[in-house]
Amino acid sequence: MSGPDLSAEHLTKSFGSRVAVADVSFDVAAGEVFGFLGPNGAGKTTTIRMLVGLAHPDRGTVRIRGLDLARHFAQAMAHVGCIVESPDLYPYLTGRENLQHFARMLRGEAAARIPELSRLVALEERLDDRVSTYSLGMRQRLGIAQALLGAPDLLILDEPANGLDPAGIREIRRLVRTLAAERGIAVFVSSHLLSEVEQMCDRVAIIHRGRTLATGPVAELLSRSAKGFRILARPPERAAEVLSARLATPPEPDGPEAFLVSLPVEAIPEAVRALVASGVEVLGVERRASTLEDVFLEVTGGETV
Amino acid sequence: MTFLPLVENEVLKLWKRRRFRLVLLILVALIGIVVVGRVEGQRRFGSHKDWRIETQEQVARMRNWDRQGRLLETQRRWVRFEIARLQYHLDRNINPEEATGPLFARGFANFASYLLLHLLAIVFAADIVSSEFAEGTIKLLLTRPIGRGRVLASKLAALLLAVALTVLLGGVVAYAFGGLAWGYRGWDAPVLSGFRLVGETVDSSGVRAIPLWEDAVLVFGLAWFATATVGAIGFMTSVLLRSTAASMGTMFAALILGTILPRVAPTWEFQKYLFVTNLPLPDYYTGSPPPISGMDVPFSVAVLAVWALAALAVSFFVFARRDVLA
Numbered sequence: 001m002s003g004p005d006l007s008a009e010h011l012t013k014s015f016g017s018r019v020a021v022a023d024v025s026f027d028v029a030a031g032e033v034f035g036f037l038g039p040n041g042a043g044k045t046t047t048i049r050m051l052v053g054l055a056h057p058d059r060g061t062v063r064i065r066g067l068d069l070a071r072h073f074a075q076a077m078a079h080v081g082c083i084v085e086s087p088d089l090y091p092y093l094t095g096r097e098n099l100q101h102f103a104r105m106l107r108g109e110a111a112a113r114i115p116e117l118s119r120l121v122a123l124e125e126r127l128d129d130r131v132s133t134y135s136l137g138m139r140q141r142l143g144i145a146q147a148l149l150g151a152p153d154l155l156i157l158d159e160p161a162n163g164l165d166p167a168g169i170r171e172i173r174r175l176v177r178t179l180a181a182e183r184g185i186a187v188f189v190s191s192h193l194l195s196e197v198e199q200m201c202d203r204v205a206i207i208h209r210g211r212t213l214a215t216g217p218v219a220e221l222l223s224r225s226a227k228g229f230r231i232l233a234r235p236p237e238r239a240a241e242v243l244s245a246r247l248a249t250p251p252e253p254d255g256p257e258a259f260l261v262s263l264p265v266e267a268i269p270e271a272v273r274a275l276v277a278s279g280v281e282v283l284g285v286e287r288r289a290s291t292l293e294d295v296f297l298e299v300t301g302g303e304t305v
Numbered sequence: 306m307t308f309l310p311l312v313e314n315e316v317l318k319l320w321k322r323r324r325f326r327l328v329l330l331i332l333v334a335l336i337g338i339v340v341v342g343r344v345e346g347q348r349r350f351g352s353h354k355d356w357r358i359e360t361q362e363q364v365a366r367m368r369n370w371d372r373q374g375r376l377l378e379t380q381r382r383w384v385r386f387e388i389a390r391l392q393y394h395l396d397r398n399i400n401p402e403e404a405t406g407p408l409f410a411r412g413f414a415n416f417a418s419y420l421l422l423h424l425l426a427i428v429f430a431a432d433i434v435s436s437e438f439a440e441g442t443i444k445l446l447l448t449r450p451i452g453r454g455r456v457l458a459s460k461l462a463a464l465l466l467a468v469a470l471t472v473l474l475g476g477v478v479a480y481a482f483g484g485l486a487w488g489y490r491g492w493d494a495p496v497l498s499g500f501r502l503v504g505e506t507v508d509s510s511g512v513r514a515i516p517l518w519e520d521a522v523l524v525f526g527l528a529w530f531a532t533a534t535v536g537a538i539g540f541m542t543s544v545l546l547r548s549t550a551a552s553m554g555t556m557f558a559a560l561i562l563g564t565i566l567p568r569v570a571p572t573w574e575f576q577k578y579l580f581v582t583n584l585p586l587p588d589y590y591t592g593s594p595p596p597i598s599g600m601d602v603p604f605s606v607a608v609l610a611v612w613a614l615a616a617l618a619v620s621f622f623v624f625a626r627r628d629v630l631a
Contacts, residue, residue: 150450
């Protein structure tokens, strides 16, 4: 299969006069974990609803393995497993009955995968209990088992960490990484949790107020916004002068005698020498690991998640 | 992908939801109460008098009412009709009131066609689509590799099965209980069929005697048809309103309107095109006067068919296109 497993092209959706999603485009390749990051209400769930055909875009196209979702819904969805918003299953049926129910809606040997999948999500022992007795984490895991029933090529998970404890989140993360690495599944994960996306995903799109503000490999986004190093120097006025001369952007004050500077690591010894040569006392140089939070703050212009 | 597994799913959900079993239990309990009530009534007033005298008295009483001319239009029509019916039985020396199990079973379809069967159909129909919205499972249901039309069709199939089963069960239980009270024999008894109201007078020219079982099959067929129509319309409200409570409320209001309207506004002709007015058609098939003069069984079947098909067309049209944002 050449080309991306999932491709969204110029998705746009309005509700009345409110534009929920505006011109959102991205591709997700096989074996890749793609993070869709944004605050609540940014348009994540509306986008996911369009990806799985629950909502129809005003403009734009969704392609799953090259199939136009609007025209070949059934064929396209045969490649997809998904959880939209919350893992809602039938509370009055048991876990097994739920899985059997959804297996009957799939082609092939979906029902035969139930034992294996329930083992995978560690629900074997509770499989014959009613879902109404399950904890939120168990429902989330059952939802994932359900999404995997059809042996999908593309897995779409909306906020999979919701309602899970830290151990559960780790579990999901490991599961997603395994599925992508070993089975070559393309995974699309939405989240409002920066740390989750950062640890789970290969590539990220940041969505804010219905628009994608940045898209790229996690590492690239992180280095793009990298403030790089924190330099403590005295007197600060003189230090700022010296550093400004060597930087494209002026150093950013970060405390009374501290500056954040974006410099490649090779340029640091030279910068320190220059400071010392100008009579500035260098009190410390720390490497500063930037996080998706920094990227997010930068691209959204200071709004927090 | 075959269609049957989808229907299997819907039937499973209907059955597991408890609602279905509760409704069937209500049906059994109601029929039981009606049987007990009738048996008690008979015991108290007994058949110490000869049925002929009783029937003749009844006819005389009704003639008197009619002569006094103080009856409402609808009452007068009914009274004249009853006089003709009872007279017909008297002339042939047939006791018009004699109860048997089979007769009670047929009668169930008549009395249940005023409200009971329709209420039960609404309880199923109101829930079958909107509950998926309420529980959020609609998002899973509509992200399978199956078109929305097929998903909805499987729900409709399950609903029609449930309606048919309810009508059938009602008949079987009525026969079982009625038989316990009045004996199980009598399916071959002749019944008179074909009374027709022509304007003010009863036309008995088409009256003929057919075996009770044949009559019962027809009556139950009509009861099923009317109930299925209510199911189809309830199905539509379930799709449109996406809320079980709102859907049930709307349909109950419509049904109650249908029982009130012919009484308070018997001269308003237009109501014969409303589906609710046409629902008691098993009853006027067996000889009761229709709610509005000029209505007969073929007319009602046609009106109900148009309503049912229109409701289903709207359901499928809306369901296939609407965004799911639940």
